[in-house]
Amino acid sequence: MTQRPGIVVTGASGRMGQMLIRTITASDKARLVGAVERAGHDWIGADLGEAMGGAALGIKVTDDPLEAFAPAQAVIDFTAPEATLEFATLTAQARAVHVIGTTGMTEEQIARLEPAARHAVIVRAGNMSLGVNLLVQLTRKVAAALEEDFDIEVIEAHHRHKVDAPSGTALMLGEAAAEGRGVALADVSDRGRDGITGARTSGAIGFSAVRGGDIVGEHDVLFAGEGERVVLRHVATDRAIFARGALRAALWGQGKAPGHYSMVDVLGL
Ligand SMILES: NC(=O)C1=CN([C@@H]2O[C@H](COP(=O)(O)OP(=O)(O)OC[C@H]3O[C@@H](n4cnc5c(N)ncnc54)[C@H](O)[C@@H]3O)[C@@H](O)[C@H]2O)C=CC1
């Protein structure tokens, strides 16, 4: 029997890091082989399980990704843009699959992933859940079916700790709506209205972000016409949906040709 792939989680103490660790340790398809946190974090050197308030796991949290990635077949990374860029280089050197959930990356930062994707598999998505990736497909179809007199607005809500806006998911939905309409999102995107904005620009795709409390993640794509509205909605109530998707991506990527893939590839949508 082939050995279960060994997985390292970066950002181990984070909201997603801890959810990923629980998901991987509960899985019979993968092994957790390492946990990385940023230098100076008070978990460095501690046993991961004990740091999470449970039984020892026999894995020490480290701030040395090079050493941690050496035995790994996959790295699951939900951290921050510059950290993810560093991890991409090191994951490619280890020839491991890099699953990237980090959002808030600029176009320039995304382009900097390409050298790594020439040597290893990268699976990157602003949302790893099955439901959102289905919603992306539906958004493209509805946008293609409706005329431009239906105004498109993407409305998202997240917890008070989220640092980027619009969310990665909102941008995926906006991209899908723009593709459905046959336009480039950069040409029609309308963000952050404030003050005397003037009337809505015809053909714009608008974005609004709500931040508060412990909201896991909610996304509406509103198609507002004269006399009717269509609303496509996804509501996440448990971060486990993202962790399950990320683990699925790490397993899917084993043995695949190097390249930059998305959850649409993983899910076969
Ligand atoms: N694609 C998806 O399905 C999802 C993506 N996300 C994204 O994942 C990212 C993390 O989200 P949360 O877990 O809520 O944030 P968080 O702030 O709870 O966790 C981030 C963790 O990364 C660590 N970190 C930062 N720099 C690091 C470095 N250089 N080395 C090692 N660790 C480092 C931080 O110390 C922290 O523990 C965000 O960009 C968020 O938008 C979140 C949920 C789902």
Ligand SMILES: O=C(O)C1=N[C@H](C(=O)O)C[C@H](O)C1
């Ligand atoms: O930061 C979060 O929490 C989430 N981030 C992702 C995003 O930016 O869309 C996915 C999910 O909505 C939760």
